Amino acid sequence: RNQQPPAVTIDRMRYFQILHAYHQSLIIEPEFAATHLMLFDLYSNMGKIDLAHRELKTYLEMIEGQEELSDDAFARLRAYTDHLEKLNTQITQITQELDAQQEKGAERLQLASQAYQNGFVLLTQRYLDDPVYLAQNPLAQNLNATVLMEVGQSEAADSQMSLLEQKAMQNPQIPWRAQAAFTNLGNGNYRGCFDLWRQEIRSHEEARIAGVLQSMPLVQPISNSFWPTQHTVSIVNYLYGLSQQQIPLLLNLARCEIEAGQPELATGHLREILETEPATPYRPLVRFYLYQLTGELIPVLPEAPAGQTEPETEALPLVAPKP
Structure with missing residues (x-):
């Protein structure tokens, strides 16, 4: 039976670094299907549903037609295909829900934020795809820079943050440094x-x-x-x-x-x-x-404050012993 490996905890900084490395790899070798599979694993781990769908779909299209698959490879392929359908169902459902809100007059940034918080980055990008609206809304620009980083457009994200920095000079309340730091890091x-x-x-x-x-x-x-x-x-x-x-x-x-x-x-x-x-x-x-x-x-533990008895603990090794 094909089992999914346990999710690995990745913080935001490492996430953007790994993401940038994978996208750079695709620039160097765009036909290497395994990179798309690794991106699928990363996006899945971070809960980025539509990006995971995009990468898995690309991977399956690239390996389509391979002959003489082993039993294990065929089982994995079938599991991936089933999972792709599940992701597509989730995307369709949230898209319909948010589009219905948009028809009722919901604001673009509200829809984009809701989509992003639920792991739909490409859908977020769709709601932010309005240059006039972006130019007038610093918070939307900040979110858009994050989206650009996640979809693999780090240079465009850097340009977006440069524009936002200029606005922040006039309005210090605009949040921009945290995302700008990740954007700089992604570009080395x-x-x-x-x-x-x-x-x-x-x-x-x-x-x-x-x-x-x-x-x-x-x-x-x-x-x-x-x-x-x-x-x-x-x-x-x-x-x-x-x-x-x-x-x-x-x-x-x-x-x-x-x-x-x-x-x-x-x-x-x-x-x-x-x-x-x-x-x-x-x-x-x-x-x-x-x-x-x-x-x-x-x-391993900090020293107890003066006058407080420190509980007895067994010293833990720095590196876990081999099984």
């Missing part, structure tokens, strides 16, 4: 990627600090009866922002610095992650990279 521009991530880290930090300062008692009017709660919430938001915003950006920065041949800078950012949040869920990954870069093997 590590320096531009580093600059954007550093700017994004600084921007998040300034916004969090401003939120804390604005809720302090010296700033709040005497009549504000919500002061203690409001200030507590702002501090919680600050700490949450460290975990959800700054730490992932620092990790992306460190990993790319390793790739760019800057191990000293990468080591500094990895240590900064541990100093900022010792119990970060990224600690095992940081531990691995630090060991590879410096030979230092940090504890």
Whole structure:
């Protein structure tokens, strides 16, 4: 029986890097059917339904007519064909639903966002295919750049982000740096990627600090009866922002610095992650990279605060033993 392998967790940065590598491979060798199958696996893993359908359909068309298939190969081919029909059914269903909303007057960006969130990238591109609308809507431009990256048009995505950057100079509220960093990375521009991530880290930090300062008692009017709660919430938001915003950006920065041949800078950012949040869920990954870069093997768990008894744990090997 043909069984699907378990899904592999791929973060957004690695996803765009792998995606770009596959599309570059197709430029070099467009008739290599296996690349389309690997793209199908990647898109399926990331929940990109219509892109997975496109690549699987292309793969099946390219191998059509092959003779003397083994029993296993024939079984796989039949399973792929059945899966293609299931994907097509999903695409047809969501297209009909969103088209019905469009007929009722739903806004383009709303439809595109809904399609993208459900894994229909090509359908998203269809709703954004209006140059006049794109030119007037920065959020649509940002989403369009993401779509262009995912469909394999990294240079077009870079051009889109360049236009959005110009608009962001006039309106700093426009979100653009995160996607622009991935676009730069996909095109091999590590320096531009580093600059954007550093700017994004600084921007998040300034916004969090401003939120804390604005809720302090010296700033709040005497009549504000919500002061203690409001200030507590702002501090919680600050700490949450460290975990959800700054730490992932620092990790992306460190990993790319390793790739760019800057191990000293990468080591500094990895240590900064541990100093900022010792119990970060990224600690095992940081531990691995630090060991590879410096030979230092940090504890699996962070040290317990002073006065607190640390639970006994069995030391885990860095590399899993062979079965």
